[in-house]
Amino acid sequence: MKKILITGGGGYIGSMLSTELINQGYKVTVIDILKYDKGSLDHLYFNKNFIFINNDVGNTSLLKKQIKEHDFIIPLAALVGAPLCEKNKKDAVAINFGSIKTILNNLNNKNKLIYLTTNSGYGIGKKNKYCDENSPLKPISLYGQTKCDAENEVQKFKNTISFRLATVFGASYRMRSDLLVNNFVQRAVEKNYIEIFEPKFRRNFIHIKDVVKAIIFSIENFNKLKSNVYNLGLSSANITKIDLAKKIKKQLKTLKIKVIKNRSDPDKRDYFVSNVKIEKKGFKATISIEEGIRELIEVFKNNSNKITNNY
Numbered sequence: 268m269k270k271i272l273i274t275g276g277g278g279y280i281g282s283m284l285s286t287e288l289i290n291q292g293y294k295v296t297v298i299d300i301l302k303y304d305k306g307s308l309d310h311l312y313f314n315k316n317f318i319f320i321n322n323d324v325g326n327t328s329l330l331k332k333q334i335k336e337h338d339f340i341i342p343l344a345a346l347v348g349a350p351l352c353e354k355n356k357k358d359a360v361a362i363n364f365g366s367i368k369t370i371l372n373n374l375n376n377k378n379k380l381i382y383l384t385t386n387s388g389y390g391i392g393k394k395n396k397y398c399d400e401n402s403p404l405k406p407i408s409l410y411g412q413t414k415c416d417a418e419n420e421v422q423k424f425k426n427t428i429s430f431r432l433a434t435v436f437g438a439s440y441r442m443r444s445d446l447l448v449n450n451f452v453q454r455a456v457e458k459n460y461i462e463i464f465e466p467k468f469r470r471n472f473i474h475i476k477d478v479v480k481a482i483i484f485s486i487e488n489f490n491k492l493k494s495n496v497y498n499l500g501l502s503s504a505n506i507t508k509i510d511l512a513k514k515i516k517k518q519l520k521t522l523k524i525k526v527i528k529n530r531s532d533p534d535k536r537d538y539f540v541s542n543v544k545i546e547k548k549g550f551k552a553t554i555s556i557e558e559g560i561r562e563l564i565e566v567f568k569n570n571s572n573k574i575t576n577n578y
């Protein structure tokens with residue numbers, strides 16, 4: 268069975284991905300310092316196909332050794348999000364960019380690498396822009412910059428696939444409530460009130476289980492997909508912030524939504540993202556925003572202690 272190395276495998280996406288890979292019979296090694304939820308991988312330690320290494324991706328000799336022993340490398344370890352990177356600039360560059368360079372420099376001919384980056388630089392300054400993979404990425408945060416720089420390096424290597432992700436939503440073993448859908452639902456459940464700036468800003472979204480499915484699809488169809496970058500989002504979910512709030516209100520009827528005028532959102536995303544390229548290769552995200560909202564309402568209603576944010 269294929270051996271998969273995941274850095275940052277204890278995180279929001281990584282813990283869900285590791286779990287599904289183990290369920291499907293893959294051998295998985297995770298390197299992570301478990302910065303947030305220390306228990307996000309507890310349910311995997313029993314499985315003999317799962318190895319956990321509590322260590323830092325700055326440890327080059329460890330990375331070198333582990334890369335040699337694995338077929339697929341999925342480097343997820345990062346300082347994720349603009350606020351966190353602003354607070355820790357040096358570490359952001361070292362982890363988000365430096366560790367990817369180290370990994371790339373140590374790949375052998377057999378290694379295959381799958382990289383996740385953000386599509387958040389699309390559409391900046393271009394109202395109602397329709398974005399595909401050829402649209403320029405102009406990151407406005409250090410986070411976006413480190414991810415774009417790393418993606419550029421990844422693209423120099425043939426045995427790689429990059430996914431530019433829409434904003435992810437849904438429950439995970441390591442929960443994040445800073446992501447837009449998760450955040451709106453949390454506020455709706457806890458305060459019964461959402462304030463929105465720039466309500467007409469449009470974004471693309473994707474459920475975390477669809478992200479996991481896409482990565483496993485790309486492992487199984489690597490040769491068909493390799494040497495390329497793909498947008499990854501739910502095509503029916505290019506929706507505005509106010510549309511999103513209204514969808515939540517449909518499930519939480521008493522919710523109050525207040526639109527704040529004359530206040531700008533530092534996050535300038537306003538775009539329509541095309542996911543046609545990956546869909547033509549045979550993968551299509553299917554989990555709806557409504558299903559995710561229903562799930563998230565239960566998470567925030569029943570287990571609000573679990574939320575450990577990263578900023």
Ligand SMILES: NC(=O)c1ccc[n+]([C@@H]2O[C@H](COP(=O)([O-])OP(=O)(O)OC[C@H]3O[C@@H](n4cnc5c(N)ncnc54)[C@H](O)[C@@H]3O)[C@@H](O)[C@H]2O)c1
Nearest residue numbers: 275277278279280299300301302323324344345384432435
């Ligand atoms: N969630 C999204 O919407 C989204 C969108 C686009 C791209 N991504 C990318 O996906 C990846 C995972 O993001 P996530 O949402 O799961 O975030 P996350 O913060 O939950 O996961 C990051 C993981 O990396 C680990 N980590 C951080 N620094 C480390 C270090 N020095 N050594 C070892 N481990 C370290 C953390 O402990 C954490 O478990 C990131 O590369 C991110 O840029 C995420």
